[in-house]
Amino acid sequence: MTEMQYSGAKFRQYTIRTALYVSLIVGMLIFLLPIFVVVNTSIKDPATINLATTWHLPQQIYWQSYAEAIEEFGPRIWNSVTLVTNATLLSAIIGSLNGYVLSKWRISGERVLFPLILLGMFIPYQGILIPLFEFMRDMQLYGGIPGLIIIHTIYGLPITTLIFRNFYIEIPDEMLEAAAIDGAGFWDIYTQIVFPLSVSGFVVVIIWQFTQIWNEFLFAVTMTTGASEPITVGLAHLAGGEAVKWNLPMAGAVVAALPPIIVYMILSRYFIQGLLAGSIKA
Amino acid sequence: MLMPTFILLGIFVYYFLGKTIYFSTTDWGENPAQPALSETVIRTHVGFQNYENLMTDIIQAMFRNSLVNTFFFFVFFVIGSIAVGLLLTIILDQNIVGETFFRTIFLSPMALSFVVTGTIWRWLLQPDGGLNYLPTIFGFEPFRFNWLNSHEIWFQFAWGDVPQYLTFTGFAILAFLAVRHALRQDWYSAGFMSALAIIVVLIFAAGIWDRIWLPLDLPEAEMSMAPKGFNAALVGIIIAAIWQMSGYMMAIFTAGLRGIPEDLREAAQVDGCGKIKVYTHIILPQLRPFVVSTIIILGHTSLKIFDLVFAMSGPDNARTVVPGILVYTKGFRQNSFAQASAIATIVLLLVVIIIVPYLYMQLRSHD
Numbered sequence: 001m002t003e004m005q006y007s008g009a010k011f012r013q014y015t016i017r018t019a020l021y022v023s024l025i026v027g028m029l030i031f032l033l034p035i036f037v038v039v040n041t042s043i044k045d046p047a048t049i050n051l052a053t054t055w056h057l058p059q060q061i062y063w064q065s066y067a068e069a070i071e072e073f074g075p076r077i078w079n080s081v082t083l084v085t086n087a088t089l090l091s092a093i094i095g096s097l098n099g100y101v102l103s104k105w106r107i108s109g110e111r112v113l114f115p116l117i118l119l120g121m122f123i124p125y126q127g128i129l130i131p132l133f134e135f136m137r138d139m140q141l142y143g144g145i146p147g148l149i150i151i152h153t154i155y156g157l158p159i160t161t162l163i164f165r166n167f168y169i170e171i172p173d174e175m176l177e178a179a180a181i182d183g184a185g186f187w188d189i190y191t192q193i194v195f196p197l198s199v200s201g202f203v204v205v206i207i208w209q210f211t212q213i214w215n216e217f218l219f220a221v222t223m224t225t226g227a228s229e230p231i232t233v234g235l236a237h238l239a240g241g242e243a244v245k246w247n248l249p250m251a252g253a254v255v256a257a258l259p260p261i262i263v264y265m266i267l268s269r270y271f272i273q274g275l276l277a278g279s280i281k282a
Numbered sequence: 283m284l285m286p287t288f289i290l291l292g293i294f295v296y297y298f299l300g301k302t303i304y305f306s307t308t309d310w311g312e313n314p315a316q317p318a319l320s321e322t323v324i325r326t327h328v329g330f331q332n333y334e335n336l337m338t339d340i341i342q343a344m345f346r347n348s349l350v351n352t353f354f355f356f357v358f359f360v361i362g363s364i365a366v367g368l369l370l371t372i373i374l375d376q377n378i379v380g381e382t383f384f385r386t387i388f389l390s391p392m393a394l395s396f397v398v399t400g401t402i403w404r405w406l407l408q409p410d411g412g413l414n415y416l417p418t419i420f421g422f423e424p425f426r427f428n429w430l431n432s433h434e435i436w437f438q439f440a441w442g443d444v445p446q447y448l449t450f451t452g453f454a455i456l457a458f459l460a461v462r463h464a465l466r467q468d469w470y471s472a473g474f475m476s477a478l479a480i481i482v483v484l485i486f487a488a489g490i491w492d493r494i495w496l497p498l499d500l501p502e503a504e505m506s507m508a509p510k511g512f513n514a515a516l517v518g519i520i521i522a523a524i525w526q527m528s529g530y531m532m533a534i535f536t537a538g539l540r541g542i543p544e545d546l547r548e549a550a551q552v553d554g555c556g557k558i559k560v561y562t563h564i565i566l567p568q569l570r571p572f573v574v575s576t577i578i579i580l581g582h583t584s585l586k587i588f589d590l591v592f593a594m595s596g597p598d599n600a601r602t603v604v605p606g607i608l609v610y611t612k613g614f615r616q617n618s619f620a621q622a623s624a625i626a627t628i629v630l631l632l633v634v635i636i637i638v639p640y641l642y643m644q645l646r647s648h649d
Contacts (some may be wrong), residue, residue: 010580015543017376020373020376020378021378023373024373024374024378025386027388028384028387031390031525031529032387033386033397033406034402034403034406034525035402037402037405037441038402038405039411046612048362050411051408051410051412051415052410052411052415052418053411054406054408054411054412054415055324055415055419063643069323079457082523087517088522094286094287097283098283098287100286101284101305102284107284107507110635113284113639115322116291116296117287117288117290117291118641119295119637119641120291120294120295122582122633122637122641123295123299123630124582124585124586124606124626124629124633125586126586126588126606126609126626126629126630127302127626127629127630127633128294128295128299128300128302129296129300129302129609129613129626130301130305130613130619130622130623130626131297131301131302131305132294132298133613133614135298138321140596146438154291154294155294155619157287157290157291158291161287163364165387165554179609186283192647200504200568211393214395215394215395215396215398215587216395216588216608217395217397217592218590221592221610222610222613224616228615231379232395232397232398232589235395235397235398235401235593236401236592236593239401239404239593240596246405249401249405249427250401250402250405251629252401253398253401253402255396256397256398256424257393257395257398260393260394260395260520261390261393261394263391263393264393264648265386265390268386268389269394271392271477272389272533274476275392275530276533276534276537
């Protein structure tokens with residue numbers, strides 16, 4: 001009797017676990033459906049693309065759409081690269097210095113300053129868009145990538161400052177005090193102790209900023225024009241309009257998604273750290 | 283050293299916010315004698331005129347529809363993302379082989395741009411293909427839902443009744459809290475909540491709403507031209523948003539789950555709690571603060587959503603219009619900068635209402 005009960009429990013356990021894995025795999029397939037469709041459509045010969053056969057595999061793989069999409073993007077790919085490299089590095093370096101100051105130096109009014117900096121992370125950018133447009137125009141920075149670099153650097157500062165501050169709090173104060181006794185100043189401590197210890201902090205911040213800026217659309221569509229647009233705006237043009245050839249937007253979507261997806265796949269641990277930094281109590 | 287950052291953010295965040303609010307009280311872009319894009323434009327102060335127009339003028343019905351759309355988007359987006367996120371968290375909490383792999387897959391849409399997500403889903407939601415034709419692989423009939431092109435409107439209501447609904451909701455919440463405190467014999471809080479509930483009803487009865495909630499100029503025309511309700515065309519956009527964000531919710535809940543001490547679970551199991559009871563009695567209550575965080579994050583996303591709608595149904599679609607889109611079309615297409623600023627200010631106000639108490643709570647618990 002007891003043996004039967006035992007095997008009954010075991011059987012139940014087994015069924016539950018099977019059900020769990022089945023539901024996980026089904027869930028994963030549902031999550032991957034859009035990815036399948038975008039890749040599938042992008043490698044079909046445009047002549048064979050039609051709505052009713054969305055789910056059919058291509059008869060022959062057709063790479064030409066990628067070449068065409070890249071040609072349509074033209075300078076926009078390079079614009080995004082320039083934008084992301086500059087804005088990411090600038091906001092990371094300044095954020096690192098801010099974090100160092102906030103975590104290791106006593107500043108008057110810190111209890112007010114820090115929340116005020118943080119609040120900058122939470123404002124909806126529609127709220128500053130129109131004055132920003134006017135300002136950029138008056139500064140002769142409207143319409144191009146340099147202006148966008150400045151914008152992304154500045155609005156990136158709250159999050160980069162927050163991540164570095166929380167990162168540097170972990171460095172024991174004794175280490176810096178010992179250096180200070182040896183006569184090291186503000187900059188010496190930063191360059192010789194803090195900076196070398198912040199590699200993984202930089203990885204988190206750089207990945208975060210890279211993904212955010214590469215994917216950003218609101219500033220991109222309002223602050224740049226024509227050949228100075230970044231890739232997200234290019235994709236919106238490619239996909240906009242009524243009579244679209246679907247192979248082009250799909251190939252364009254893959255091209256635009258590839259850099260952040262590759263970074264995510266390789267370094268997802270650091271990506272998650274950045275993601276959680278803004279959302280959970282530090 | 284901190285000074286440059288502080289000055290920059292002072293200008294680019296706080297000064298600009300102030301300027302947006304100021305612009306919203308001017309006639310910038312409304313006065314034909316003053317070209318909006320001229321560098322020497324003269325802006326005349328007009329008080330709350332832009333706000334009044336937004337709330338009453340038939341031409342601005344699109345704005346009121348955008349508020350209604352945001353409301354329904356928020357409700358279903360929050361419920362959907364949290365439900366999917368929690369479900370994934372709990373399933374992946376069962377010592378799953380390949381847990382990291384599954385997590386990586388479920389979180390991957392977060393690495394995509396909303397424009398990419400929108401482009402993909404627009405194709406998936408074409409009425410004569412995509413998702414609707416998924417059943418045909420298995421030999422079934424295709425679905426017949428028009429998704430982004432749908433013209434159906436569910437839960438229709440009249441704009442003029444909104445104060446009534448708000449009053450009723452406020453009263454219901456406060457009365458519920460009062461009863462809960464009373465059951466715990468916390469008479470002080472119960473009395474406080476009851477008083478608030480009565481005040482809410484009195485505000486309605488005294489007609490104070492009528493002064494804030496200006497009546498529409500042409501209520502009948504609005505009912506037929508721009509009916510209010512849950513536009514079915516939003517469903518596809520909500521699904522795409524849930525697809526993108528639920529992995530993020532999973533990441534937050536998982537971080538919360540890892541913070542629950544293992545002894546707590548073991549103690550519950552020793553006390554005879556079954557697997558399901560451990561979740562309902564121990565884990566879900568412990569996750570409550572994280573659920574609050576996610577509601578704030580998702581609420582914030584719903585209020586400012588722009589790129590996803592832009593990519594899925596375009597900037598000029600009246601059925602899926604949201605305030606974020608209107609700031610763009612009014613400001614950067616039509617150069618009605620004052621109107622756009624007024625809309626931006628209203629969005630800002632709504633964000634402040636949810637963000638400030640949250641930040642206050644966070645910083646207080648931090649100390």
